[in-house]
Amino acid sequence: MKYLIGIDFGTTTTAISCTRISATFEPELIEIDNQRTTESVVRLTDGNEIEIIGLRAWEEIGDAPERTFYEFKLKVASKDILQLPEGPGTARDIGIIFLRNLREKIERGLFGNSPLKEIDAKEGIKTVIGHPSGWSEAQRKATISMAEEAGFPNVEGCEEPIGALYYHYYLGDLSLDKVQKVLVYDFGGGTSDVAIISTTGAEEPRVIATSGIADLGGRNFDEIIASAWEEKLLQETYKTKMSNRDKAWVRRHSRRLKEKLSIAVEGKGNSASETIPILQCKGDRDTFSMDVTSFETMNADLITRFSEPLWDALSGASLDASDIDIVILTGGSGRFYFAREKLKEMFPNAQILRSANPQEAVSKGLALYSKVLVCGKEQIRATSESSDQAVIKTPYGNKSNSSSSDETYPMLPDPYTSKKTGKKINIFKICVISFFIVAIFALFSVSGNQTNNSLKDTGGTAESISSKTTNLPTSRKSQEQINEKTLLEIMYVAEKLEKAQEDKNISLITAIQKELSTLDVKGSIPELWEAKQALSAYAQTAIDYYKRYNKHPYDVQSFPLTTSKAADAVYQKHLIDELYSIDSLRINSDVYCFLFNVSKAASAMGASLEYYIDKYSIKINKYRINSEVAKKETNYSPWGERLTEGDPDVKLVIAIYENGDFLPIKVFPRDQRSYTDTPQRTVNESFTWYTKSNSRLFIFMIDIDTDSGELLDYTGIPNSNYSGWLNVGSGCEVHLDVTIENTK
Known part of the structure; x- marks a missing residue:
C-alpha cells in the first residue's frame, strides 16, 4: 500500500x-x-x-x-x-x-x-x-x-x-500503553456525539459507552443568529419577508459572525461584528454585532444541552467525571469558546485536548488508522522533526513550553497563533509537475518513431532526451521538438528544485540556480523563457531570504490577521518587528508564478492543464479616512481626536484568505513609524501576486500604536480589473488599480 x-x-x-x-x-x-x-x-x-x-x-x-x-x-x-x-x-x-x-x-x-x-x-x-x-x-x-x-x-x-484518539496519539498528546479512560466529544455542525474509550496497553483501544444528540451542533447556533439578524432587517426595512438570495447571505454571514466571536473571546475580547456587502431588501450593506452576553442569551437552551450526552455516556459506562483521564474535543463546533470551558468545569482533573483544527482531527486520525491496519500503531507516532502541526499546549497567553498549570489543551488558532504554510504549496506543486510530465511524455509519443525510441532507450530523463534530440538532423528539429525538449529540461530541474526546497537545502538550491542559468531556451517559444525565469525566481527567493534572515522561508511561521475591532486586538510587532514572517510568504507566490507560466507554455503548445492560477497586478495609489465615520463605526472611541493629532500610524495590509485565515502578504508603509498629520496618505506602491484561482485578496486598514493597535475595517480586493476608490468600510477608502490575468 x-x-x-x-x-x-x-x-x-x-x-x-x-x-x-x-x-x-x-x-x-x-x-x-x-x-x-x-x-x-x-x-x-x-x-x-x-x-x-x-x-x-x-x-x-x-x-x-x-x-x-x-x-x-x-x-x-x-x-x-x-x-x-x-x-x-x-x-x-x-x-x-x-x-x-x-x-x-x-x-x-x-x-x-x-x-x-x-x-x-x-x-x-x-x-x-x-x-x-x-x-x-x-x-x-x-x-x-x-x-x-x-x-x-x-x-x-x-x-x-x-480516529480522534489515534490523531492525538500521533501528535504525542497521549499514550496508548497504559490503563486510562478517554472521553471524546465530537461537537459537529449538526450533531453532538460522546464516546468513552478504554485503553489498557495490552489490547486495542475499545469504546465502552456512547451517547449523542441529533440536533445539537454549529448549524443550530447559525440558524438562531440568522433569525435574529433577519428580524432586525425586516424591522429596519419595514418588510414582511426576505428573498432567498438575502436569506442565503444572512445564513453565510451568521456563521462567520459566530466564528469571529469565538476568535475574539480566545483573544480576550468580548464582541464581534460582521458585515454583509449588499442586500436586496436594503440596497446597501448591513452590519450585525453581537457580544458574549447576547450570544449566550439567544442560545441558552443549546448551551444547556451541551452537557446532556456527557452525563448519559458516563452513566452508560458506570463512571464518575473524576474517572476520566483525558478529554478530546473534536468537530467543527469544537472551536466554540464555551465548549472547552464547559468541559474544564465538568472534568477539572482531566487533560483537555483540542487540536488547532478540531474539524480535521477525525479525518487525519482515520488516515492514520489506515496505516495502523497496514503496519501497526508503532509506525505512526510523530517526532518533533516530522510533525507539521504546531500544537499549543499552554493556556492562552502563556507561550512558554513549560507551565505550572495542568491544562494541556491545544488552542483555537487565534490571530497571533503561528501557522506554517509552505508544505501544502509543495504538495500541490508536486502533483502538477507529475501530471505535466505525463502530458509531455504523451506529446513525445506522437512526435515520431525516432523520438519514441529515444525515450525507451534512455528511460526519459532530460539529459538523455537532450543528447538524443541534439543529434537529430536539422530538418528533424521542428519547433515542436525544440519546445518539447526545452520543457522537459525545465521540468526536470523543477523536480530537483522542489526536493531541495522541501529539504530547505540552501546549498543545493544555489547549485540548481546556477544550473538554471546555463539552461538554453534559445529557439523555443517565449512562454518557456518566462517559465524558466519564474523557476529561477522561485530559487532566488529562498536564497535571498536566507541571506537576509539566516533561515529558509519554510522554517518561518506566519500569523493570521484578526477581524475583531476590539481595542488593542492587533499586536504591532507582527506588522513592524516581524516582517520576516510576512516576507516568507513570497515563496508561495513564486510557486504559483511558475505554475502560471508553465500553464501558459502548455497552452501555447496545444496542451492544457486543469490547474487555474490568477495573477494580480496591484497598484496602491493612496488612502483616506473620514475621522467622524471612523469614530462612529469602530469600537475605539478616541479615533476622531487621535486622527487629527498626528496618530494613527495607519498600516494598509494586503492579506490572502486561505483555509479560514487572513494571512498578511504586504504591508504599506514598511517603515516602523510613519505618522501623518492628516488622515490620508499617498502610497504609490505596486506589486504582483500569484495564487490559485478562487482565492481572494483583502485590504485591511489598521491603526498601530506603541505595543498594539486596532482594526478599522477590511474588504475584499475586486477579483476583476478595477481602477478607482474602494470603500474599505468605517470611513476608510483606498484608491487602487487592479489588473487580473489568469490561465483559464
Whole structure:
C-alpha cells in the first residue's frame, strides 16, 4: 500500500485526508474546491447529477428546496424512499452521489485524472471511512458499501472517536500503553456525539459507552443568529419577508459572525461584528454585532444541552467525571469558546485536548488508522522533526513550553497563533509537475518513431532526451521538438528544485540556480523563457531570504490577521518587528508564478492543464479616512481626536484568505513609524501576486500604536480589473488599480 485515505463522512461536513505508507509527516487534508472541508449538502439536477455541492448548496437551499438534500448520513441504512429528481431513491443513493463527486475531484486534483482504482492496482490504496460508535452493524456496513460504490478502493470502517484518539496519539498528546479512560466529544455542525474509550496497553483501544444528540451542533447556533439578524432587517426595512438570495447571505454571514466571536473571546475580547456587502431588501450593506452576553442569551437552551450526552455516556459506562483521564474535543463546533470551558468545569482533573483544527482531527486520525491496519500503531507516532502541526499546549497567553498549570489543551488558532504554510504549496506543486510530465511524455509519443525510441532507450530523463534530440538532423528539429525538449529540461530541474526546497537545502538550491542559468531556451517559444525565469525566481527567493534572515522561508511561521475591532486586538510587532514572517510568504507566490507560466507554455503548445492560477497586478495609489465615520463605526472611541493629532500610524495590509485565515502578504508603509498629520496618505506602491484561482485578496486598514493597535475595517480586493476608490468600510477608502490575468 502506498496511499492511505481517511474519510470523515459527517452529518453536516465531510473531510478527507491522505498520507503515504512511508510518510513521517502529518496526513494532509485534501482541499476540494479550495475548501478544506465540504458541507454534506447537494443540489441535484433533473438527471440526478450534482448541480451544486457543499456550502453554497446549503446557503442557497431556498432556491430549490425540492432538489437539495442534506443530513443523508443519518439514514444511510434506511429503506425509506425519497423523491429524487429522476425518481425514487434512498439516502444511501444520495450519499453515493456525494462521495463519488468528491472522489472524482480528488482524482482530478491529485492524480491527473487517473482513477483511484487504477492507482490502487499499480501502487495500492487503503481507505478508512468513519462512523459513529453507537451505530448498528447494518449502518456500519451500509457506510462502507456506500464508499465502495462511490469508487474508493479497499474500504474499511472505523469508529470516529478511535480516529480522534489515534490523531492525538500521533501528535504525542497521549499514550496508548497504559490503563486510562478517554472521553471524546465530537461537537459537529449538526450533531453532538460522546464516546468513552478504554485503553489498557495490552489490547486495542475499545469504546465502552456512547451517547449523542441529533440536533445539537454549529448549524443550530447559525440558524438562531440568522433569525435574529433577519428580524432586525425586516424591522429596519419595514418588510414582511426576505428573498432567498438575502436569506442565503444572512445564513453565510451568521456563521462567520459566530466564528469571529469565538476568535475574539480566545483573544480576550468580548464582541464581534460582521458585515454583509449588499442586500436586496436594503440596497446597501448591513452590519450585525453581537457580544458574549447576547450570544449566550439567544442560545441558552443549546448551551444547556451541551452537557446532556456527557452525563448519559458516563452513566452508560458506570463512571464518575473524576474517572476520566483525558478529554478530546473534536468537530467543527469544537472551536466554540464555551465548549472547552464547559468541559474544564465538568472534568477539572482531566487533560483537555483540542487540536488547532478540531474539524480535521477525525479525518487525519482515520488516515492514520489506515496505516495502523497496514503496519501497526508503532509506525505512526510523530517526532518533533516530522510533525507539521504546531500544537499549543499552554493556556492562552502563556507561550512558554513549560507551565505550572495542568491544562494541556491545544488552542483555537487565534490571530497571533503561528501557522506554517509552505508544505501544502509543495504538495500541490508536486502533483502538477507529475501530471505535466505525463502530458509531455504523451506529446513525445506522437512526435515520431525516432523520438519514441529515444525515450525507451534512455528511460526519459532530460539529459538523455537532450543528447538524443541534439543529434537529430536539422530538418528533424521542428519547433515542436525544440519546445518539447526545452520543457522537459525545465521540468526536470523543477523536480530537483522542489526536493531541495522541501529539504530547505540552501546549498543545493544555489547549485540548481546556477544550473538554471546555463539552461538554453534559445529557439523555443517565449512562454518557456518566462517559465524558466519564474523557476529561477522561485530559487532566488529562498536564497535571498536566507541571506537576509539566516533561515529558509519554510522554517518561518506566519500569523493570521484578526477581524475583531476590539481595542488593542492587533499586536504591532507582527506588522513592524516581524516582517520576516510576512516576507516568507513570497515563496508561495513564486510557486504559483511558475505554475502560471508553465500553464501558459502548455497552452501555447496545444496542451492544457486543469490547474487555474490568477495573477494580480496591484497598484496602491493612496488612502483616506473620514475621522467622524471612523469614530462612529469602530469600537475605539478616541479615533476622531487621535486622527487629527498626528496618530494613527495607519498600516494598509494586503492579506490572502486561505483555509479560514487572513494571512498578511504586504504591508504599506514598511517603515516602523510613519505618522501623518492628516488622515490620508499617498502610497504609490505596486506589486504582483500569484495564487490559485478562487482565492481572494483583502485590504485591511489598521491603526498601530506603541505595543498594539486596532482594526478599522477590511474588504475584499475586486477579483476583476478595477481602477478607482474602494470603500474599505468605517470611513476608510483606498484608491487602487487592479489588473487580473489568469490561465483559464
